[in-house]
Amino acid sequence: MNWVNAVIQGMLLGGQYALIACGLSLAFGVMRIVNLAHGDLAVCGAYLGLVLSSVLGVPVWVTLPLLLPAAFVAGAALQVLLFGRALRHGVLAPVLVTFGLSVMIENLLQVAATSDPRGLNGGALTLASFHITAGITVSWLFLTAFLTACAVLSCLQVLLSRTSWGRKVRATADDLDTARLVGIRVRPVFATVAGIAVATAALAGVFIGTIGTFDPQAGTNTLIFAFEAVVIGGIGSLWGTLVGGVALGVTQVVVGEVNQAYAVLAVHLLFLAVLTIRPGGLFTSHQAAAEVRARGVPG
Amino acid sequence: MRRPAVFRAAEPLATVAVSRWSRTASAFTAVCVVVVAALAVVPYVIGGPAEQPLITLFTFIAMASLWNLLAGFSGLTSFGQNAFIGIGAYALYVVALHGVNPFAGIILAAIAAAVVSLPVSALVLRLSGGYFAVATLVVAAVFQIIATLSPSVGGTTGVSVPGLAGYADVLREALTYWATLAVAVASVAGVYLLVRRTFGLDARAVGSDPVAAASSGVRVGRIRLLAYVAAAGGTGAVGALIALQTLYVEPTSVFSIQYSVYMLFMVLVGGMATIEGPVVGALVLFLLQETLSAYGAWYLVIVGGLAVAATLVASRGIWGFVGERLGWSLLPVGYRVRGPAPGAPDPPATSRADPNKS
Numbered sequence: 001m002n003w004v005n006a007v008i009q010g011m012l013l014g015g016q017y018a019l020i021a022c023g024l025s026l027a028f029g030v031m032r033i034v035n036l037a038h039g040d041l042a043v044c045g046a047y048l049g050l051v052l053s054s055v056l057g058v059p060v061w062v063t064l065p066l067l068l069p070a071a072f073v074a075g076a077a078l079q080v081l082l083f084g085r086a087l088r089h090g091v092l093a094p095v096l097v098t099f100g101l102s103v104m105i106e107n108l109l110q111v112a113a114t115s116d117p118r119g120l121n122g123g124a125l126t127l128a129s130f131h132i133t134a135g136i137t138v139s140w141l142f143l144t145a146f147l148t149a150c151a152v153l154s155c156l157q158v159l160l161s162r163t164s165w166g167r168k169v170r171a172t173a174d175d176l177d178t179a180r181l182v183g184i185r186v187r188p189v190f191a192t193v194a195g196i197a198v199a200t201a202a203l204a205g206v207f208i209g210t211i212g213t214f215d216p217q218a219g220t221n222t223l224i225f226a227f228e229a230v231v232i233g234g235i236g237s238l239w240g241t242l243v244g245g246v247a248l249g250v251t252q253v254v255v256g257e258v259n260q261a262y263a264v265l266a267v268h269l270l271f272l273a274v275l276t277i278r279p280g281g282l283f284t285s286h287q288a289a290a291e292v293r294a295r296g297v298p299g
Numbered sequence: 300m301r302r303p304a305v306f307r308a309a310e311p312l313a314t315v316a317v318s319r320w321s322r323t324a325s326a327f328t329a330v331c332v333v334v335v336a337a338l339a340v341v342p343y344v345i346g347g348p349a350e351q352p353l354i355t356l357f358t359f360i361a362m363a364s365l366w367n368l369l370a371g372f373s374g375l376t377s378f379g380q381n382a383f384i385g386i387g388a389y390a391l392y393v394v395a396l397h398g399v400n401p402f403a404g405i406i407l408a409a410i411a412a413a414v415v416s417l418p419v420s421a422l423v424l425r426l427s428g429g430y431f432a433v434a435t436l437v438v439a440a441v442f443q444i445i446a447t448l449s450p451s452v453g454g455t456t457g458v459s460v461p462g463l464a465g466y467a468d469v470l471r472e473a474l475t476y477w478a479t480l481a482v483a484v485a486s487v488a489g490v491y492l493l494v495r496r497t498f499g500l501d502a503r504a505v506g507s508d509p510v511a512a513a514s515s516g517v518r519v520g521r522i523r524l525l526a527y528v529a530a531a532g533g534t535g536a537v538g539a540l541i542a543l544q545t546l547y548v549e550p551t552s553v554f555s556i557q558y559s560v561y562m563l564f565m566v567l568v569g570g571m572a573t574i575e576g577p578v579v580g581a582l583v584l585f586l587l588q589e590t591l592s593a594y595g596a597w598y599l600v601i602v603g604g605l606a607v608a609a610t611l612v613a614s615r616g617i618w619g620f621v622g623e624r625l626g627w628s629l630l631p632v633g634y635r636v637r638g639p640a641p642g643a644p645d646p647p648a649t650s651r652a653d654p655n656k657s
Contacts, residue, residue, distance in 0.1 A: 034429020036378070085611050095376045095429045096567060096610045103560050103603030110596040220556065224440060227433040265444045268437050272422055275434065279425050 005136045006257045007250055012138070014229075014249025015146030016211070018242040020204040020222060021229035022153055023197030029236045030173045030193045033083055033094045037102040038201055039223030043216070044105060045071055045202025046209035047113060049120055059123030060206055067206070068199045075198025076191040084190060102219060109216035122210035145207040149245070152200055153238050160238075169193060228271040234281030243282060319495075319634050327629040335484055342473035350476045354544060356585045357483035358537060359565060363577030363584075364486040365533040366562035371571035372494055373526035374506030376428075378559045379435025382419075382442045383412045383531045385554035387538025389452055392548050395462040402474055404462075405482070405539040412535020413528050420527045424520070427509070436556075443554035457549030460542050475543050482536050491574045493529065494632050502526055503572065557599075564602050567609040570616030574630040579618045 024038045035041075048070065052063035078101075086097040128140040160166035171179040172189050180186055208214055208222065225248060233244025251270050256263035274281065341349050362380075369375045390411035394404040423434045447455050463471055494502065504512035505522045513519045542548050561584060569580025584602070591598040609616055615623075622628060 028429070034433060036429065036432065082607070082611075089610065089614055091428055092370070092374060092376055093610050093614070095432050096563065097607050098429075099378055099432070099560075099563060100603045100607035100610065104600050104607070107596040107599040107603065111600070220436065221440075224433065224437055227430075228437065231430070261448055265441065265448065268441045268444070271437060272441070275422055275425065 002257065006254045008136060010250030010253035011246050012142040012146045013253060014246030015149040016204060016207055017225050017229045017248050018245030019149040019152060019207065020201060021226040021241045021245055022156060022238060023200040024226045025230045025241050026193060027197045030169055031190055033087065036098040036223060037105055038226060040102045040105040040219030041198050042201040042205035042222050043214055043219045045205030046120060046214045047109060049206045049209060050118055053121050060120045060210060061123065067202060071199040071202035072195035076195035079191045079194030083194065106216050106219055113216060115215050117213035117215045119213045120206060120209035126210060141211055149242065153242055157238055231281055232271060232274045234283035237283040240281060240283035315636055317634055317636055319631050324629060324631055338480055342476055347472060350472055354476055354479045356581060357479040358540060359581035359584055360578050361483040361486040361537050362562050363565035363581045364490045365530045367566045367577045368490045369526055369530045371566055372499065372502040372506055373523060375523060375526060376432050377435040378432050379439035380534050380562060381554050381556055381558040382439035383534035384538035384541060384558050385442055385446065386412045386415050387535030388542035388548045388553040389446060390535065391539035391542045392452060392458055392460055395460055401460060401462045401543060402478055405478055405536050408539035409532045409536035413532030416528050416531030420524055424523050424527060439554060443550050446550040455550065457547055460546050460548065479540050482540060486533050487578065491630055499632055560602065564606045567606045568616055570618030573618050574632060576616050576618035
């Protein structure tokens with residue numbers, strides 16, 4: 001029964017990883033940018049939630065209608081001011097710029113908020129739980145995080161496949177120059193995609209902060225987990241990202257059941273194993289896998 | 300095969316001379332030799348107070364030159380080089396524990412880091428760009444966790460470097476100083492000599508466009524592997540030196556991502572893919588650290604901000620800008636064609652560097 005419980009808890013945890021990862025996956029799929037500050041932006045979202053909920057004196061969920069638009073605007077602004085420019089400077093510049101941004105964010109948060117770990121006020125939801133059977137208790141908060149991840153992924157899937165905006169995004173992702181030729185204005189497309197990516201990151205940050213604690217340096221590990229979920233699931237596949245997140249979460253909790261010290265190591269090793277055996281991930285398109293592989297190197 | 304063909308084609312124009320070396324370069328090499336010799340006698344002349352800051356500077360120079368070999372020349376933006384700092388530091392501890400002289404152990408630490416980098420490269424070099432960058436972060440995290448989980452190397456609390464009890468403090472500091480100077484000089488000179496070979500041209504081709512490089516016959520995989528392993532070995536030596544300076548090896552400090560941040564900053568601000576740039580960047584970081592380190596986190600905010608600004612505004616860094624203005628190439632890695640202006644019958648002995656002087 002313990003193991004069944006561990007697998008269920010792991011799947012729920014995986015939902016959180018998928019929620020962080022989907023923005024990373026989207027930004028890479030469309031703009032070919034691996035945002036190394038993605039984890040730090042999620043942590044920024046958590047801090048913004050902390051400020052808003054303590055100023056307004058309400059649980060953090062109530063602040064989401066303020067927080068998510070703010071994160072969207074911040075993401076769009078970053079794209080216009082920073083990432084867009086970096087993309088014009090060749091393939092290495094975005095990597096360098098987003099890493100520099102990550103260093104800046106972590107240390108600005110350190111200055112503004114000290115390195116004390118913080119948690120968010122999740123209201124009554126934080127401690128609520130229900131029993132499936134005698135041995136298995138599911139936290140409503142974890143379940144909400146998982147269902148939110150599924151909802152966000154479904155919304156993105158529908159937006160991308162059914163709307164005219166989604167058609168523009170897919171066209172741009174497939175072939176930037178041709179998309180321009182047929183009259184798509186690429187910059188607004190990029191700005192909205194970056195806005196959505198950062199808004200989902202901020203939403204994930206709110207869940208991270210409500211379920212556990214966060215500090216200014218938490219962004220790098222958040223990024224690593226998100227990235228691992230993307231690669232395990234397969235580049236460019238949104239549902240693959242959910243599977244990747246669940247694989248990470250289940251590994252972490254099941255190994256943690258045996259020995260807590262090895263839980264994170266096991267997650268990293270799973271990632272490296274997938275990279276060795278199936279570099280393209282579990283669900284992937286050939287084109288996306290080719291983008292990621294070291295070009296010019298066979299295999 | 301590739302390069303000589305280009306220059307043989309130029310030979311029939313007897314008036315055109317292709318050269319790499321210049322008088323400026325000779326003069327600068329002489330200056331370098333004098334500066335290194337002067338630095339080598341610092342422990343005798345000034346002693347302790349000058350040694351500590353210079354050791355920091357030399358460490359920066361070595362780290363920057365090695366990261367430049369990876370990211371600047373070969374296009375491999377690894378942010379996980381702190382893995383090899385840590386591996387070098389732990390390797391020094393292990394060999395010193397087995398009775399090897401810690402100063403001789405620096406070389407073994409470098410070899411250990413290079414050996415470890417071989418299987419790592421098989422994994423991370425499958426990826427490119429940002430994916431390669433994050434994969435190297437994962438690798439660094441894995442090594443840090445492994446060190447934390449190994450009681451034989453002290454686990455989370457860390458270990459003191461053994462084998463140094465026999466040295467008086469003054470001698471130990473002087474030996475550390477010389478070892479750091481030697482590693483810094485070897486890194487700069489090693490990278491310079493390496494990129495002057497065919498490897499340098501191949502690496503820059505791979506860095507700017509791997510597909511084009513592969514299609515013109517460059518063995519992309521081999522070039523990446525050589526750059527990665529060489530940089531890992533050198534960075535391992537730097538890690539061993541850091542262990543010798545602090546006398547203590549502790550996982551969170553030797554695997555700190557701060558080292559990777561510094562490497563990125565120095566190379567970007569100094570000037571990528573030049574030999575002089577990383578040294579300039581190291582000097583800038585050193586001065587920033589001396590003046591701003593009291594401000595703690597703000598110091599790193601500035602470091603990150605300048606790295607972003609350098610990438611977007613001045614992508615060739617300080618040296619790219621200054622060197623261009625002055626027409627200097629102190630340690631040239633490319634070739635220059637000297638010859639007559641179109642139509643001029645008699646070639647004046649001018650170089651592209653100073654076209655107005657005849």
